[in-house]
Amino acid sequence: MQQIVNFLIRNKNFLLFLLLLSLSLLFTIQSHNYHKSKFVSSTNFLSGGVYGWRYSISSYFNLKQENERLLKENEHLRNLTHLYLKDTLENSRYIDTVSFTSPFTFIKANVYKNDYSKSDNYILINRGEKDGIQPDMAVITDQGIIGIVENTSTNYSRVISILHSESTINAGLQKSNQYGSLVWNGKDPNIVQLETIPRQAVLKKGDTIVTNGRSTIFPKGIGIGTISDYRLDQSQSYYLIDVTLFNDMTNIGFVYAIKSNDAEEIKKLENPNE
Amino acid sequence: MNNNVLLYIGRFIILILVQVFILNHINFLGYLNPFIYIIFILLAPITIRKSVFFLLSFILGLTMDMFGDSGGVHAAACLIIAYTRPVVLRSVFGLSYEFQTVKLNTLGIGERLTYVTLLVFIHHLVLFSLEIFNFSHILLILKKTLFTSLFSIVVIMLILVLFRRKDS
Numbered sequence: 001m002q003q004i005v006n007f008l009i010r011n012k013n014f015l016l017f018l019l020l021l022s023l024s025l026l027f028t029i030q031s032h033n034y035h036k037s038k039f040v041s042s043t044n045f046l047s048g049g050v051y052g053w054r055y056s057i058s059s060y061f062n063l064k065q066e067n068e069r070l071l072k073e074n075e076h077l078r079n080l081t082h083l084y085l086k087d088t089l090e091n092s093r094y095i096d097t098v099s100f101t102s103p104f105t106f107i108k109a110n111v112y113k114n115d116y117s118k119s120d121n122y123i124l125i126n127r128g129e130k131d132g133i134q135p136d137m138a139v140i141t142d143q144g145i146i147g148i149v150e151n152t153s154t155n156y157s158r159v160i161s162i163l164h165s166e167s168t169i170n171a172g173l174q175k176s177n178q179y180g181s182l183v184w185n186g187k188d189p190n191i192v193q194l195e196t197i198p199r200q201a202v203l204k205k206g207d208t209i210v211t212n213g214r215s216t217i218f219p220k221g222i223g224i225g226t227i228s229d230y231r232l233d234q235s236q237s238y239y240l241i242d243v244t245l246f247n248d249m250t251n252i253g254f255v256y257a258i259k260s261n262d263a264e265e266i267k268k269l270e271n272p273n274e
Numbered sequence: 275m276n277n278n279v280l281l282y283i284g285r286f287i288i289l290i291l292v293q294v295f296i297l298n299h300i301n302f303l304g305y306l307n308p309f310i311y312i313i314f315i316l317l318a319p320i321t322i323r324k325s326v327f328f329l330l331s332f333i334l335g336l337t338m339d340m341f342g343d344s345g346g347v348h349a350a351a352c353l354i355i356a357y358t359r360p361v362v363l364r365s366v367f368g369l370s371y372e373f374q375t376v377k378l379n380t381l382g383i384g385e386r387l388t389y390v391t392l393l394v395f396i397h398h399l400v401l402f403s404l405e406i407f408n409f410s411h412i413l414l415i416l417k418k419t420l421f422t423s424l425f426s427i428v429v430i431m432l433i434l435v436l437f438r439r440k441d442s
Contacts, residue, residue: 013324020332021353024346027336028404031345040339040346047341054295115343117305119406122343158343186414189304250301 031120032166042113042124043153051112051124059110059253066253073142104219105259107131109139111252112156116163116189123147123159125255133157136217138258144223144246145169145211146255157257163189163249171224172212176201179212182224182243189249191228194241201239203230209243216263278319286334289314294341297429305418308426310433311338312397315356316390320363331356344405351400355393362392390430391423398423 008015027040042048109131113124127133129152139146139159147167151158160167163184171194172179180196194209207227213220229242293311300307315331335349342348366389398419406415 013328016325017328017353017357020328021350024332024335024349024353025404027339027346028350028407029345031343031347032407040336040343042340042343044340050291050294050341113341113343117301117307118342118344119411120344124343186411 041151041158042122043128043151043156043158045153045155048112048124048126048153048156052126055110055112055126062251062253065251069142069253076142103260103262105132105261107133107257107259109133109157109255109257111255114250114252115161116249119165119186121161121163122150123161123252123255125157125159125257126155127257128152128155128157130154132259133257134259136263137260138218138222139255140218140222140258141247141252141255144225145218146247146249146252148217149257159255161249162192162245169218170212170214171209173197173201173203174208174210174221177212179214180238180241182209190245192225192243192245194243195233195238197239197241199232199237199239203227203239203241205229209241216260216266217258219258219260282314282318285317286314286330290334290337290341293338298342302425303421306422306425308422308429309394309398309401310426310429312352312355312394313430313433315352315359316393316430318359327356328353347401347404350404351397354400355397358396359393362389366392386434387427387431390434391427394426394430395419395423398426 031040042051107127109125109127111123112126113122115121115123123139123146125133125139133149133152135149135152137149139149145162147159147161147164148169149157150160162169162182163186165184165186167182167184169182170179171182178197178201180194182192182194184192197203205227209224209227211218211220211222211224223246225243225245227241228244230239232238233240289311293309297308297310311334314334318327318330331352332349335352336346338344338348338352339346366385399415402415402418402422406418
């Protein structure tokens with residue numbers, strides 16, 4: 001016993017080093033596991049607050065650009081509402097106010113931190129549980145998809161960017177129903193890869209890729225990007241497609257988190273035992 | 275002594291803020307960001323107690339991880355250079371380190387450069403290996419380590435020259 005204690009005292013520095021090292025390796029390994037990295041994240045009040053402080057200064061630099069984007073989106077939405085308005089006037093459709101809830105609710109948020117140069121990138125947004133953000137909600141901009149909420153605190157949430165080695169999102173062609181999964185190879189922050197599109201699909205450069213609504217996370221038909229290049233994979237039965245994103249992932253100002261109101265119902269149907 | 279502790283605390287905070295606010299957003303050539311916060315470890319006093327030094331390095335790294343959402347990669351890299359620093363010091367400075375007479379501020383530029391290069395390279399190698407965490411990407415790891423190290427070393431040497439303390 002005496003010897004053990006002596007040993008511990010003699011090597012206390014080395015043991016401390018080992019302890020701290022294993023702790024940091026634990027955090028590292030956890031961060032490489034999808035949906036597991038809860039301990040060390042930027043959603044805490046210190047880093048969230050510091051990033052908020054930075055945002056309050058840096059947001060002034062892009063005001064003009066952001067304004068232009070908002071105007072464009074407004075123009076688009078205004079055109080849409082007119083289309084629907086005309087429709088309802090002519091056919092005198094009525095709105096069923098009893099079941100007025102739409103399947104998706106949008107929550108606006110500002111981006112506090114955005115990475116794109118690493119192989120696993122995260123985005124910090126300034127909305128949290130307080131505003132109804134929950135893990136597994138989709139995050140988009142007016143132009144296209146951004147990622148999926150992974151981790152929330154009271155005031156902030158962390159989003160797994162589509163530029164993340166573990167991120168896979170269901171996506172497909174706009175003009176047909178074939179779909180595959182969207183991944184990122186870690187190279188160019190403006191180009192992601194679409195895998196497992198069957199060979200039968202008819203492709204052309206410039207075709208639009210959208211979300212296909214098969215998961216409960218993303219609504220159907222949200223834009224992702226256009227095909228910039230495609231080739232057959234090794235098995236010669238699937239296409240590997242390079243997709244140029246609509247979003248400029250290096251410059252995201254504001255985003256919308258999408259809450260799926262039917263998600264629970266759908267999940268219950270799919271897994272009745274839980 | 276008190277003055278020195280204040281200096282180290284101030285250096286700790288300023289280095290983290292500069293790293294998080296400015297240097298993490300440089301993205302030179304698309305992905306190069308210099309990591310200068312390890313100046314804190316480079317300039318820690320040689321007579322510091324080992325246990326305190328390990329703990330401080332760990333906290334420094336973990337703070338960077340918190341801001342960068344990178345799990346524990348910075349913490350691990352910082353710990354490893356804190357652990358290897360005595361070895362590097364001994365191999366670079368030889369006898370004068372054994373007698374603990376080395377003053378980091380009064381070294382010749384050559385010795386300083388060797389010291390900084392060795393530690394920065396070890397730090398970046400550990401950092402990128404853990405961050406990418408995939409041995410099939412070993413070329414990417416080496417490429418990132420090499421170029422980011424060069425960038426970091428240049429910036430760190432500039433900072434060390436610019437902010438040299440006159441009194442020591």
